[in-house]
Structure formats: C-alpha cells, structure tokens
Amino acid sequence: MFSKETYTARRKKLAESLSGGLILLPGNEEAPMNYTDNTYHFRQDSTFLYYFGINQASLAGVIDADSGEAMLFGDDYSVEMIVWTGVVPKISSLGEGIGVTNVKSFSSLQTVVSEAISSGRAIHFLNPYRSDILIRLAELLQCNYQAIPEKASLELARVVIAQREIKSSEEIAEIDKAVDITVEMHLAGMRYARPGMRESEVAAKVAEVALAANGNASFPIIATINGQTLHNHYHGNIIKSGDLFLLDAGAETETSYAGDLSSTFPVDPTFTSIQKEIYQLCLDAHMAAVAMLKPGTAFKEVHLTACRTIFEGLKAFGLTKGDTHEAVEAGAHALFFPCGTGHMMGLDIHDMENLGEQWVGYDGVPKSTQFGLKSLRLAKELRPGYVLTIEPGIYFIPDLMDLWKSEKHMEQFLNYTEIEKFRNFGGLRNEEDFLITEEGARRLGKALPLTIEGVEGVRSQ
Numbered sequence: 001m002f003s004k005e006t007y008t009a010r011r012k013k014l015a016e017s018l019s020g021g022l023i024l025l026p027g028n029e030e031a032p033m034n035y036t037d038n039t040y041h042f043r044q045d046s047t048f049l050y051y052f053g054i055n056q057a058s059l060a061g062v063i064d065a066d067s068g069e070a071m072l073f074g075d076d077y078s079v080e081m082i083v084w085t086g087v088v089p090k091i092s093s094l095g096e097g098i099g100v101t102n103v104k105s106f107s108s109l110q111t112v113v114s115e116a117i118s119s120g121r122a123i124h125f126l127n128p129y130r131s132d133i134l135i136r137l138a139e140l141l142q143c144n145y146q147a148i149p150e151k152a153s154l155e156l157a158r159v160v161i162a163q164r165e166i167k168s169s170e171e172i173a174e175i176d177k178a179v180d181i182t183v184e185m186h187l188a189g190m191r192y193a194r195p196g197m198r199e200s201e202v203a204a205k206v207a208e209v210a211l212a213a214n215g216n217a218s219f220p221i222i223a224t225i226n227g228q229t230l231h232n233h234y235h236g237n238i239i240k241s242g243d244l245f246l247l248d249a250g251a252e253t254e255t256s257y258a259g260d261l262s263s264t265f266p267v268d269p270t271f272t273s274i275q276k277e278i279y280q281l282c283l284d285a286h287m288a289a290v291a292m293l294k295p296g297t298a299f300k301e302v303h304l305t306a307c308r309t310i311f312e313g314l315k316a317f318g319l320t321k322g323d324t325h326e327a328v329e330a331g332a333h334a335l336f337f338p339c340g341t342g343h344m345m346g347l348d349i350h351d352m353e354n355l356g357e358q359w360v361g362y363d364g365v366p367k368s369t370q371f372g373l374k375s376l377r378l379a380k381e382l383r384p385g386y387v388l389t390i391e392p393g394i395y396f397i398p399d400l401m402d403l404w405k406s407e408k409h410m411e412q413f414l415n416y417t418e419i420e421k422f423r424n425f426g427g428l429r430n431e432e433d434f435l436i437t438e439e440g441a442r443r444l445g446k447a448l449p450l451t452i453e454g455v456e457g458v459r460s461q
C-alpha cells in the first residue's frame with residue numbers, strides 16, 4: 001500500500017475532475033470456485049485499489065464530487081468470522097490508513113445512495129465486469145440489472161482513465177519490481193524445460209517464482225509448445241526435441257501491480273536454422289516497434305511498423321509478396337500476426353480494459369473492424385507516464401491458413417503453397433514492458449535475454 005497522502009490526493013483529483021454528484025466505487029467480493037467457502041484467490045477491483053488501496057473483500061468507497069468528502073463502507077469481522085480468517089483490522093483503522101475518517105456500515109450505503117437519488121444528484125459508477133457487483137448496483141439504484149451498463153458513467157470512466165494511465169513514480173517503482181520478478185519467472189522456466197517434461201512442469205516452475213515473491217501470477221500462465229494459439233492455457237503436452245516453447249507469464253506484486261513478459265526458446269539447447277530465421281524476424285519487428293516509442297507517436301503506427309516488418313521479412317521465405325504498405329493496409333499480415341503489438345499495463349495486465357478499450361486505447365475513436373487490427377488494444381498517441389507492452393509475434397495457425405486458402409483470401413499478397421510448408425512451425429513472440437518518458441522510453445525491470453545467442457546461452461546454463 002502507498003501512504004494515505006497518495007490515496008487522498010488521488011481522490012481529491014478525481015472529485016475535482018468530475019462535474020459533480022456521487023462517485024460509487026464498489027470493491028470486489030470473494031468469488032466461489034465450487035462452493036461458497038472454497039474461493040478463488042481474492043483479487044480486489046483495480047479502480048477501488050487505486051483510490052481506496054485496501055485489498056480486502058466486501059467494501060465500497062464513495063466520493064462526493066461536490067464536497068470532495070470520501071466515505072468507506074464495510075463491516076467489522078465478528079469473532080466467529082475471525083476464528084476462520086484470523087484478525088482483520090477494523091474498518092475505522094483501514095479508513096485511517098487511506099485518509100478516510102468517514103467510515104460506515106455496509107448497509108448504510110443504501111441510505112446514502114437513496115438520499116442522493118431523491119435529491120436529484122448524479123450517481124457515477126463504472127460498468128461492472130462481475131455479475132455480483134452488477135446485481136448489487138441494481139439493488140442500490142433500484143433498477144433492473146439490465147439497465148446498469150447504460151447507466152454507467154462514461155464521464156467517470158474517462159476521468160479515471162486520464163488519471164490511471166499516467167503512472168506516478170511510486171507506481172513505476174512497483175511495476176519495475178513486478179517486471180524484475182517476471183524476468184526471474186522466465187529465466188526459471190527457460191533454464192528448466194527439457195524434452196520429455198510436460199508443459200505443466202515448466203508452468204509450475206514459473207509460478208513458483210511469483211508465489212515465492214509473496215505475490216501471484218498476474219494472469220493465467222501460458223507455457224506451451226503450441227505458441228500459435230494466442231492465449232493457450234493448456235499445459236498437458238509432452239515437450240519434445242525440435243519444439244519451440246512459448247512462455248507468456250507475469251508477476252503481480254503484493255501491491256497488485258503487474259508485469260507481463262513473453263519469451264520463446266528452443267526445447268533443444270539451440271534453435272534449428274529455420275527457427276532462428278523466423279525468430280530473428282520477430283525480434284526485428286520487436287526492435288522496430290521499440291525504436292518508435294516516444295511521446296507524440298501514435299501506437300497504431302508502432303503496431304503497423306511491426307506488421308510491415310513481419311510482412312516484408314516473410315518475403316524472403318516466399319510466403320508473402322506485393323507491396324508491403326498495401327498488403328498491411330489490406331490486413332494480409334494478419335494471417336501471421338492476428339493480434340496487437342501491445343497494451344497498457346499497470347494494476348491490470350491489460351490496464352483498465354474493463355473501462356472500455358475504445359477510451360483506454362483509442363480516446364473514443366472507433367476501433368477498426370478489420371481482422372487483426374480489431375485486436376489492437378492501444379492505438380492512441382503516447383504520453384510520458386504510459387506503461388505498455390511490446391509483443392509482436394509470428395504465428396502459423398493451421399485453421400486460419402486453411403480458411404484463408406479455401407477463400408483464396410488476398411492471394412495477391414500471400415503464397416499459400418509456401419505457407420503450407422510452415423503448417424507445423426507453431427508460433428513465437430517476445431514481450432517487454434516499457435515506460436514512456438519525456439525523451440523516449442525506458443524498458444521496465446531487468447533485461448530478459450532476447451537475442452538468439454542470449455536465449456541459447458540461458459538454455460545451456
């Protein structure tokens with residue numbers, strides 16, 4: 001947790017930035033896995049954490065945007081509960097730690113909201129992503145739950161985005177820490193993987209590092225020999241000689257800040273020669289994207305640069321042809337790179353994605369509907385204080401190849417006979433995290449080896 005002054009200043013800025021009314025920020029509840037008392041690892045709502053900082057279930061925060069006053073709602077644990085949970089600080093002491101003296105029982109939240117509604121005040125809340133919070137909001141606002149998304153406050157979402165997207169120095173220190181742990185997770189996996197192991201053994205080795213650092217994984221670990229499946233969470237395959245292994249994993253620190261890195265390495269001590277060539281091309285796209293990071297550059301251009309590098313580079317293998325600019329504009333590169341070059345990162349690995357990509361990544365400009373480009377989560381101009389990932393990849397996805405080939409899709413740019421030879425290649429990407437600075441960009445955390453020699457060096461340790 002940060003100091004109470006940090007949370008007080010954040011809430012003050014939020015209240016001042018809104019036109020008025022009551023800001024309602026529910027914290028998350030415990031989420032049952034298979035019965036009520038067997039819960040998933042608790043994850044607090046990130047916006048609640050940002051303004052109220054308390055990593056505990058069943059709380060809500062209210063900020064009066066007219067008076068600037070903040071209120072914390074929650075109930076002290078009974079001794080019967082403490083028997084199971086251990087001692088939990090009183091709500092008044094939790095409030096004190098974040099500079100909130102006005103603490104109330106959870107049930108009094110209804111009175112505060114109802115009074116505000118009857119006096120005609122606006123109630124600002126964010127569109128919920130959990131159904132229990134949706135139902136709670138519907139009850140508080142006395143409306144049908146289906147009406148909640150349209151009643152959610154775009155004004156609040158935009159103000160929260162404007163505040164959270166610029167990371168403060170104390171947040172950056174936490175993210176640096178998260179990325180350092182993430183680097184150790186990757187090194188552990190890279191050193192450990194051997195032919196004959198199951199993917200799950202590598203995933204476990206990687207997870208161990210995050211847990212040992214008193215945090216957690218920031219998202220479900222991807223540890224796979226099928227890197228062409230973008231979010232592949234299956235860990236049941238046996239790793240064999242000749243495979244490429246893709247690891248995409250990150251740490252979440254005790255303070256809930258995230259790291260998110262990807263690495264691709266050969267299961268053998270060295271890459272095969274074709275793996276080397278495709279890997280180098282992916283790394284070239286990565287470096288071309290990194291070189292563009294500076295304030296004022298639109299991230300869409302960073303992405304398109306990575307796309308063009310990949311499309312142009314695949315010509316050497318006979319897979320692509322024609323004018324690279326035209327091909328990328330038409331979306332032909334998306335056969336090999338059907339997703340985006342990066343995303344914001346902070347308290348969430350895809351930071352604030354619950355507030356709407358159109359605002360987080362596009363400043364309200366509608367997203368492209370083109371296959372590939374529509375999966376770009378960040379397109380807007382970069383500003384100092386942004387934290388984002390760079391993660392272009394090259395993927396050979398058999399189902400996508402078959403579909404496009406059967407439709408003769410963009411045959412003027414794609415040579416399906418040659419592409420077919422890569423059917424079993426798999427997929428690869430590297431990923432690093434960056435802070436946009438006044439001058440350009442700084443990689444966050446320690447360096448993870450990216451070059452062919454660097455990766456092979458770790459594999460032979």
Ligand code: GLY
Pocket residue numbers: 219248249260261343349
């Ligand atoms: N690391 C997973 C993702 O960025 O979606």
Ligand code: MN
Pocket residue numbers: 260343389391431
């Ligand atoms: Mn990522």
